[in-house]
Amino acid sequence: MEFFVVSVIKALVVAAVLMTTLAYLQWVERKVIAHIQARLGPSRVGPHGLLQPLADVIKLFTKEDLLPPYVNKFFYLLAPFLAVTMALLSISVIPFGSEVTIFGHTTWMQLADLNVGVLFILAVGSLGVYGIALAGWASNNKYSLLGGLRSSAQLISYELPLSLAVAAPLLLANTLSLRQIVEAQGGFYFGFLPRWHIFQGPMPQIFSFIIFMIAGFAETNRVPFDLPEAETELVAGFHTEYSSMKFAAFFMAEYANMVTAASMTTTLFLGGWQPLFPVELGSNFVAPALFAFVGAICLYHGLHPARRLDRITLPVFAVIFFLIAAVLLVPTVVSIFMPVFWFAAKTGFLLFVWIWIRGTLPRFRYDQLMGFAWKVLFPASVVNLLATGLMVALFS
Amino acid sequence: MDVILFLAFAAIAVVCAVSLVVQTHPISSALSLIGVMGSLAVLYLLLGAEFIAMAQVIVYAGAIMVLFVFVIMLLNAGAESKKGRSLAVQLVGVPGFFGLLALLAYSILRLFPNAKMVRFGGFTGGTAKNVGQALFTRYLLPFEVTSVLILIAIIGAIVLASKEMD
Numbered sequence: 001m002e003f004f005v006v007s008v009i010k011a012l013v014v015a016a017v018l019m020t021t022l023a024y025l026q027w028v029e030r031k032v033i034a035h036i037q038a039r040l041g042p043s044r045v046g047p048h049g050l051l052q053p054l055a056d057v058i059k060l061f062t063k064e065d066l067l068p069p070y071v072n073k074f075f076y077l078l079a080p081f082l083a084v085t086m087a088l089l090s091i092s093v094i095p096f097g098s099e100v101t102i103f104g105h106t107t108w109m110q111l112a113d114l115n116v117g118v119l120f121i122l123a124v125g126s127l128g129v130y131g132i133a134l135a136g137w138a139s140n141n142k143y144s145l146l147g148g149l150r151s152s153a154q155l156i157s158y159e160l161p162l163s164l165a166v167a168a169p170l171l172l173a174n175t176l177s178l179r180q181i182v183e184a185q186g187g188f189y190f191g192f193l194p195r196w197h198i199f200q201g202p203m204p205q206i207f208s209f210i211i212f213m214i215a216g217f218a219e220t221n222r223v224p225f226d227l228p229e230a231e232t233e234l235v236a237g238f239h240t241e242y243s244s245m246k247f248a249a250f251f252m253a254e255y256a257n258m259v260t261a262a263s264m265t266t267t268l269f270l271g272g273w274q275p276l277f278p279v280e281l282g283s284n285f286v287a288p289a290l291f292a293f294v295g296a297i298c299l300y301h302g303l304h305p306a307r308r309l310d311r312i313t314l315p316v317f318a319v320i321f322f323l324i325a326a327v328l329l330v331p332t333v334v335s336i337f338m339p340v341f342w343f344a345a346k347t348g349f350l351l352f353v354w355i356w357i358r359g360t361l362p363r364f365r366y367d368q369l370m371g372f373a374w375k376v377l378f379p380a381s382v383v384n385l386l387a388t389g390l391m392v393a394l395f396s
Numbered sequence: 397m398d399v400i401l402f403l404a405f406a407a408i409a410v411v412c413a414v415s416l417v418v419q420t421h422p423i424s425s426a427l428s429l430i431g432v433m434g435s436l437a438v439l440y441l442l443l444g445a446e447f448i449a450m451a452q453v454i455v456y457a458g459a460i461m462v463l464f465v466f467v468i469m470l471l472n473a474g475a476e477s478k479k480g481r482s483l484a485v486q487l488v489g490v491p492g493f494f495g496l497l498a499l500l501a502y503s504i505l506r507l508f509p510n511a512k513m514v515r516f517g518g519f520t521g522g523t524a525k526n527v528g529q530a531l532f533t534r535y536l537l538p539f540e541v542t543s544v545l546i547l548i549a550i551i552g553a554i555v556l557a558s559k560e561m562d
Contacts, residue, residue, distance in 0.1 A: 156463065
């Protein structure tokens with residue numbers, strides 16, 4: 001019974017945090033892209049456009065839900081549901097932090113630790129393509145169909161290098177359970193270099209990391225591999241005919257896939273919730289220092305206000321940030337939140353890279369995309385896997 | 397709990413299998429087949445073979461069936477028209493089908509009289525480690541021979557495809 005209650009609470013917390021992250025990831029993306037392109041981005045709804053995601057959700061909920069004629073109704077309605085389910089499912093095996101004790105209950109900061117966790121994520125990811133393929137096919141629209149076809153071909157092709165890139169760090173970790181993979185990356189070389197898989201001997205997994213990132217961009221249909229929804233050629237690709245909440249479901253699935261890919265990269269290569277440098281060198285003070293720094297910036301701008309309102313609002317925010325920084329110094333809070341902070345910091349940085357690349361690179365041509373997967377990425381991942389296997393066999 | 401899950405997913409598998417045959421549109425049939433694969437994976441999981449279950453989903457549902465769906469979408473195959481069936485088929489077909497099933501079940505019972513009932517949770521050798529060790533020690537030769545067979549098939553496919561191009 002206790003297991004059941006704890007699981008329900010954990011699932012609710014993870015769902016709430018994930019949904020908020022997805023909504024605000026879109027705000028972050030619009031802001032970052034805007035600043036890369038020397039624009040301001042969303043700025044009307046709330047301060048700095050902070051309430052923009054809320055406004056978008058209300059807009060999507062209240063829009064007319066069109067059902068175009070001549071669509072295959074069953075599959076047309078099934079597709080967004082499939083896409084979003086498969087996208088949200090894989091977060092359930094990601095470990096966010098270490099073992100914690102809250103109110104006398106000891107539990108792991110993870111929904112489920114499967115001993116085939118890595119395979120589970122690959123399996124769920126490979127089922128995600130049906131949502132897109134069916135959406136393209138059922139819409140009865142040539143642009144949608146082209147988008148769906150492109151997407152299926154792309155996902156099948158990039159799944160191979162992705163799986164091979166995943167296999168190499170598994171050789172080092174010697175397990176398929178994501179919790180144990182993170183635990184295998186604990187500790188430090190020479191007292192400061194973390195034993196993450198991208199640094200770990202006998203074969204640092206830096207090439208797998210790069211291959212995994214590239215294939216991850218393709219699997220999440222992101223620039224420079226966003227051919228399935230290339231606006232200039234295909235209107236909007238597979239979700240051209242979708243409106244209202246069904247469109248929102250695809251949108252959410254895309255961002256959820258991004259979060260999953262980033263957290264998988266963190267877990268497999270960047271040590272999951274393990275800190276960047278040892279506690280003895282003060283890694284527990286990074287989070288409070290960051291919050292205190294943000295608070296100091298708020299305070300400074302509150303004392304030199306650009307608008308009259310800032311004189312009141314910014315100091316209030318500064319006090320809130322200082323309070324958070326102070327709370328993060330309490331020992332019990334440190335033991336619970338530091339692993340989560342490191343996990344979130346790494347995943348957040350990777351998500352920023354995702355957005356950064358979108359602001360930087362143009363889209364590939366379709367034959368380049370396929371040629372790159374089969375002629376460059378696939379051989380490279382095979383060579384990397386063989387080299388890793390050889391090194392592991394020789395030196396450990 | 398295990399028995400309830402078994403009954404539920406066995407029922408889903410059978411319903412999907414029937415729908416696979418009955419559906420007139422290729423895409424519906426393909427998706428029914430995915431339903432069969434998925435529920436089979438859950439049955440493997442119930443029996444304690446988690447590696448096989450995941451491999452089932454990744455390989456069959458995630459790769460092979462995606463190719464099926466891809467080809468069906470690419471060829472834009474339409475729904476096939478239902479032809480009228482003869483009276484003899486309708487009258488004899490259903491009883492004949494159940495008769496065949498009964499015959500199969502009976503002969504299996506006669507062939508393996510000492511077979512024990514399957515217990516859920518009784519089998520624990522289904523982890524990735526167990527499967528890997530079995531493949532690379534006890535079944536090394538069949539494993540390698542199968543790999544070479546698949547390699548030959550791949551090379552053959554490439555040769556045939558490049559012939560078409562000329």
